[in-house]
Amino acid sequence: MDSETEQRIKDVVLGILREANMEETTEYKVRTAAAEKLGLDLSLPDRKLFVRQVVEDFLVSKKEEGEQEQNHQHQQQQQQEDEEQVEEEEEEEEDEKGKKQKREYDDEGDLIICRLSNKRRVTIQDFKGRTLVSIREYYEKDGKQMPSSKGISLTAEQWESFSKAVPKIEDAIRKLEED
Known part of the structure; x- marks a missing residue:
């Protein structure tokens, strides 16, 4: 300075x-x-x-x-x-x-939580008054990233159940890799 x-x-x-x-x-x-x-x-x-x-x-x-x-x-x-x-x-x-991970929003205004790959994202969106965690593939159309039908949208309750099951999923993956 x-x-x-x-x-x-x-x-x-x-x-x-x-x-x-x-x-x-x-x-x-x-x-x-x-x-x-x-x-x-x-x-x-x-x-x-x-x-x-x-x-x-x-x-x-x-x-x-x-x-x-x-x-x-x-x-x-x-x-x-x-x-x-x-x-x-x-x-x-x-x-x-x-x-x-500064707050980043996609073209539809949904909050991007993370990018799993170049074409896959985890977003939080509001759909018909419900908050959804969306994990899906995106494709490019007219220079914009658009969500495809390949993916899943979970309600807050479903996400909570899924996140609690993650340790069991990780254990199962480890066991499969060991075999």
Whole structure:
């Protein structure tokens, strides 16, 4: 990150902190507001650390000015930041796990849970007011992926029964492979 960008981020963050209600403000809120004002992604690790440092420096300078009230707010801010940091780390872990599986929808608006192969997908769809888990083949028509009749759609109850039976199915497959 170049020094000009750092200075712009620092100026915006400090401006937000000066106007903010320190009882309610968290590092996450400051970073989000600054990202919107700057049009930059401040959730990148180096930028996130830089914003955190600016916030901490701001809080330390307020403390050094002798504001006892700020001291109390700093403790609350730290506690909120710690809570936010734990939440953010959990979100980041979920994001890292789900990066390959960001919410993706097919041409009919059905949520794609996973792609079993180039032509097979598992989707969640709403059909006549019922939620169905659909495992089926797709074919290409006019540049769009269309569902074929080859597959199965299970209601939530059927899916639950099936998913409970998966360990037994896996055991049976292992036994067949051993023979």
